Amino acid sequence: MDIALHWLTNTPDFAVPFALAALGLILTERAGVLSLGAEGFMLVGALVGIGGMLAFQDPAVALVLAMMAAAAVSLLFAVMVVTLRVNQVIAGLAIVFFCQGFTGLMGTLLEWTNQTTAGLAPLALWPLSALPGIGPVFTQNAMVWLTPLLFVAVTAFLHTTTLGLRWRAVGENPQAADAAGIPVSAYRFAAVLAGSALVGLAGAYISVVSTKLWIAGMTGGRGWIAVGLVIFARWSPWKALAGALLFGGIEALIPQLAASGVKLPQYFVLMTPYAVTLAVMVWVALAGRGGQAAPGALGEPYVREERR
């Protein structure tokens, strides 16, 4: 019982990075840009988040700085895929490895590696946190409470505003959008920057809030898992949130099982998030609901001069 309670309490902490990264990816991909750079943007967010903490000792400042840094790096990606029409897969991969190299280098040069920081204090949600028994489940840090609000905001933006409608039109059919007078490139730039800022926030959450320190390559493939999660969620924010809770729940289970004395082969346990991602991808394919939900122009550069 105690273990179940601990597990429930810890799940949101593990779910938030997946949720925020997936939300950012949905925002980008809805405008038709396939963003494979998520793993890289998360690393940048994680590094700058710790840098912000060490410099200002303020989690809010650190998180905002991390978002700005990730957006700044994503500008490079945006120029490549929107302006220069580079193949989006190649550009995304190059960005990931650029960020891996860059954050590894900066972490070492600035000596931010393994420096512990204060993190973000938990926040009690008063009537719920006072509940007997399951009260602790509702005592989470502010970011956990902010995440669903961000989901509401992004969903509302994409589906109830004119801007959101145009945003999705650019992703579904850029030719038609262009003909209707929507500046396709501008929307795609905005989509890459905004989405990457959220992905950077996801990375900063890992370093600033969860682990409270920086280690090179600390995101450990969570960016890639988020890319898979978006496919699983069929580019719908609420399904992505559910998927993030699923993955967070699995990740939160691992330390709980270890603490409860269940003897599991350690490295097989570490494989589970990746194996589950793979299983989910297969399940999505088997359920026969694979690609048709993807934005129509996902991954295709829009070249006005080649308009037919």
Place this chain on the structure above:
Amino acid sequence: MTDLSVPLSPPVATAAPARPRFEPLLSRRYALEVRGQLAWPWQALILALAVVVGLLVSAAILVAAGVPADQLLNEFVVQTFLDGQNLRAVLFQAAPMVLIGLAGCVAFRARFWNLGLEGQMVWGAIAATAVSVWDLGPQPLRLPLMFAAAAAFGLLWSWGPAWLKLRLGVNEIISTLMLNYLAANFLLHLVYGAWKDPASAFPHSPQFRAFERLPELGAGIGSAVLLAGVVALLAWWGVERSRAGLYLRFVDANPRMADAVGVPVRRLVLAAVLVSGALSGLAGFVIASGQEGRLTQGFYAGYGFSGILIAFLARNHPLGAVAVALLVAALFVTGRSLQVFYQIPFSMVQLIQAVIVVCVASSDFFMRHRLRRVASAAARAGTPGAR
């Protein structure tokens, strides 16, 4: 279906009006045009410029990171290429690079994003080590057995994502990446568990015996280099000269069209991915048996991306891959020495490769497009001031 009684619409392209003598700067318009195939010397020039820009940016980063500028040229050019021993080190390092680069070329030719090169490489090394640890086969057959086991397991590890992609349409980018993490964790399970070296208790397998090591062939050239060369020639023949290679070019150009004209697309893609996996497995074997002499925990780091980079820069051409692999190998060797002498983290090597890819990928734009000045609307209309 065309109704010939309907008159054709008047031709859209009319002769351009004569350009006025003076055109205000702000009213000039530049149109971006997609241009046809650029002559190859221009392509080569643009490519070379892009690589040079990439190297200059990397050099700037290295100088900012604390490497003295005058030492940089010395480290990279003099120490790496003009010193006999270091040149041998580059060749030594190039053998797995060539194999992993070829693995990338073959898969990408079939439009399959095999990002699982590292995982397939890990399984190749595990399989080769298993032959050593379990003492399979007589001594003279030991190396061929390790070779075959490595190729077979690399192939098997690539079969899964290929099958999932062809049968169920599962995105291979994610599936191959996830399989990398599975393979890496299984490697750790082995080297921290059953295969931990009893002699040193370090997390790596026991040392291979002499007959399990790839031999030196004289003049400091390892048999791994010879193996990589032979495989490169075979790959070149396979994709440039054989019938399957010709079909692959169809698939690469337009899979639907290839299918329509009767090319066995699915079988070709599957074969290409399996060959890619086998080549990655061989790269793992070369590192285990030729370089390290044992199974170590992080030997694969960086090779997957290097393979992708090599294939990309070589435009999936096997012989080009050999040339690029030599450069990347030199980068690895230089990177290790920078790590030792200037405490520059090895991730710098990744950064430099990424910068070069960014530059080369961006330079494609200038090969495919050109800016052409067009007369402004006002100038065309001949009415100054009208917009």
